Amino acid sequence: MRVxxxxxxxxxxxxxxxxxxxxxxxxxxxxxxxxxxxGDFTWAPELSPEGPIVVTVNLDxxxxxxxxxxxxxxxxxxxxxxxxxxTPTGVFxxxxxxxxxxxxxxxxxxxxxxxxxxxxxxxLHAGGVPNYPSSHGCVHLPSEYAxxxxxxxxxxxxxxxxxxxxxxxxxxxxxxxTPVYTDGKVQPHERLSxxxxxxxxxxxxxxxxxSMVISGADKRMVVLRNGVExxxxxxxxxxxxxxxxxxxxxAQTEQNTSGAKSGPSMQINWLAxxxxxLRYNETSSHPFLENRIKxxxxxxxxxxxxxxPGTHILVxxxxxxxxxxxxxxxxxxxxxxxxx
Numbered sequence: 001m002r003v004x005x006x007x008x009x010x011x012x013x014x015x016x017x018x019x020x021x022x023x024x025x026x027x028x029x030x031x032x033x034x035x036x037x038x039g040d041f042t043w044a045p046e047l048s049p050e051g052p053i054v055v056t057v058n059l060d061x062x063x064x065x066x067x068x069x070x071x072x073x074x075x076x077x078x079x080x081x082x083x084x085x086x087t088p089t090g091v092f093x094x095x096x097x098x099x100x101x102x103x104x105x106x107x108x109x110x111x112x113x114x115x116x117x118x119x120x121x122x123x124l125h126a127g128g129v130p131n132y133p134s135s136h137g138c139v140h141l142p143s144e145y146a147x148x149x150x151x152x153x154x155x156x157x158x159x160x161x162x163x164x165x166x167x168x169x170x171x172x173x174x175x176x177x178t179p180v181y182t183d184g185k186v187q188p189h190e191r192l193s194x195x196x197x198x199x200x201x202x203x204x205x206x207x208x209x210x211s212m213v214i215s216g217a218d219k220r221m222v223v224l225r226n227g228v229e230x231x232x233x234x235x236x237x238x239x240x241x242x243x244x245x246x247x248x249x250x251a252q253t254e255q256n257t258s259g260a261k262s263g264p265s266m267q268i269n270w271l272a273x274x275x276x277x278l279r280y281n282e283t284s285s286h287p288f289l290e291n292r293i294k295x296x297x298x299x300x301x302x303x304x305x306x307x308x309p310g311t312h313i314l315v316x317x318x319x320x321x322x323x324x325x326x327x328x329x330x331x332x333x334x335x336x337x338x339x340x
Contacts, residue, residue, distance in 0.1 A: 043148050045073045055160070112143065124139045209311070214315045214316070233295065251312075
């Protein structure tokens, strides 16, 4: 009996140990994604050594794409949430990194190289990649890809999850559609009065990552820093009856000749991602490029003082004001209390 008991303990222990999934080394970066087999990946961080990182996960084709400063540096096959445990769509930032993380929900299961991006525990981590959705909501990555990404990426990295939905209001954006305090409590909306074109209070949150959302339904732009609203303004939309779609922009590093690292003299390029139809190497029109969104000049001058590499802008047809009609969006704090 004692021998059987020990064998059971060993078996249970081995189940909790981390397994190795997928290829042990990357394929060339120019490998067509359709040529990547189960567990394969590409990785070439030297193509863009510095700048903000964005990981996009496509639920429809089961691939993850890693960009740094606007340059594609890696593609991997993934496995996302199975039926009944769907991986949430939207724009998120990572709030926890733990190379040796274990699940508190699923029998202490090993989740190597965890990068959590929702408050409910959804994360990028090493896991099985059988070429179809099989997880309980997390994004499973090939083990070596997960390790390499973990090594390169900072806490607060942007994660975009899309299902190629044609209806933009079906995409939720938990990071910053509604202002929240750093303790996770929802900050009440303070509507602009009819006499106010904009409001600007950067002192409410002096430091931290800057996120912005523009709502076509409400004709409003809301600016948050470290999850706290610091400004909002009224905007006008050219051809407002036409959909804006759902687009995500992240500021990339490009310093001008003045040598400034931020502020009005900083020349910033933007990586633009169309969330409703994000495809490999696909080009798409964007409302910024078409000059469809008009922001007051005075507010633009204020914005220029907070633009830094990694600043996010989300453009959506969805409403963001309290009392507006339309599908409501989930709300999470980008940086929960105690995390930096």
